[in-house]
Amino acid sequence: MGSQIRYLAIVSEHPDTLARFYSTHFAMRELGRSDAGDVALTDGFYNISLLKPRDGASEPGISHFGITIDDIGETKARLKEFAPKTDIREEEGDLFHGDYRVTDPYGQLVSLSTHEFHTPKVERTFPCIRHIAMCVPNNDEELDFYVNVFGFRESTTSKRIRSENRVVRWAADGETAMAILPDRGRRDMNERESPRDGLNHFGWLVTDLENFLDALPEGCISKRPSSRPMAEYRGFDPDRNPFDISQDKGYEIDVGRWVHG
Numbered sequence: 001m002g003s004q005i006r007y008l009a010i011v012s013e014h015p016d017t018l019a020r021f022y023s024t025h026f027a028m029r030e031l032g033r034s035d036a037g038d039v040a041l042t043d044g045f046y047n048i049s050l051l052k053p054r055d056g057a058s059e060p061g062i063s064h065f066g067i068t069i070d071d072i073g074e075t076k077a078r079l080k081e082f083a084p085k086t087d088i089r090e091e092e093g094d095l096f097h098g099d100y101r102v103t104d105p106y107g108q109l110v111s112l113s114t115h116e117f118h119t120p121k122v123e124r125t126f127p128c129i130r131h132i133a134m135c136v137p138n139n140d141e142e143l144d145f146y147v148n149v150f151g152f153r154e155s156t157t158s159k160r161i162r163s164e165n166r167v168v169r170w171a172a173d174g175e176t177a178m179a180i181l182p183d184r185g186r187r188d189m190n191e192r193e194s195p196r197d198g199l200n201h202f203g204w205l206v207t208d209l210e211n212f213l214d215a216l217p218e219g220c221i222s223k224r225p226s227s228r229p230m231a232e233y234r235g236f237d238p239d240r241n242p243f244d245i246s247q248d249k250g251y252e253i254d255v256g257r258w259v260h261g
Contacts, residue, residue, distance in 0.1 A: 005173055011053055018050050029041065045119060066112065072088070083105070088100050088101070089102075129203065143171055
């Protein structure tokens with residue numbers, strides 16, 4: 001099966017401000033806008049939907065991600081086999097939502113799309129999104145869910161970390177490296193890290209890293225610890241949503257397959 005992560009929802013009181021930031025500094029293109037003030041952007045592969053809060057029910061910040069699927073029947077069968085307590089519900093299926101939604105073992109919402117989240121069929125360029133990360137207490141259960149239900153693979157980085165008796169896991173779908181990190185109760189954080197559990201941050205791959213960083217607003221980035229296997233820098237957008245930036249380290253997007261800037 002060819003399931004891949006191709007959607008990210010960010011809830012914001014000011015989608016226009018975020019849209020300008022990502023369009024200006026990350027060359028994202030606008031896919032469309034809703035009457036409610038939502039803005040959808042793309043890097044040529046991902047649909048990044050910047051959503052206004054709905055009736056106070058949506059907490060601002062990185063909300064959830066979405067996975068493309070080929071056949072809803074196959075997905076339902078896999079859920080029945082590997083996650084029988086998980087229900088599938090319909091979504092709007094418009095530019096800003098998937099066709100269906102499920103929750104993973106941690107309770108995170110995952111949108112599902114049979115039409116690639118309305119992303120354009122164009123050649124992928126830089127900057128591009130190649131990484132997402134979540135912080136959860138049940139790392140192995142989460143990895144098993146995405147491997148068994150959606151066909152993701154455990155990367156060589158993850159297997160090495162597993163052999164060291166550490167809890168971090170990495171999944172790969174052929175285009176994106178997904179980090180499954182410890183929750184805040186089990187990890188060390190410095191003042192530049194985001195304490196958010198659940199979906200925590202996403203990561204960009206860029207070329208000409210020095211000039212790229214120089215063009216970002218002053219004070220929005222810091223260097224990542226050298227011990228991190230992927231990404232050299234951490235940044236924050238105007239809403240303080242965290243993102244990683246990499247050129248040389250790159251990301252392992254499939255078993256033994258890395259991409260670099």
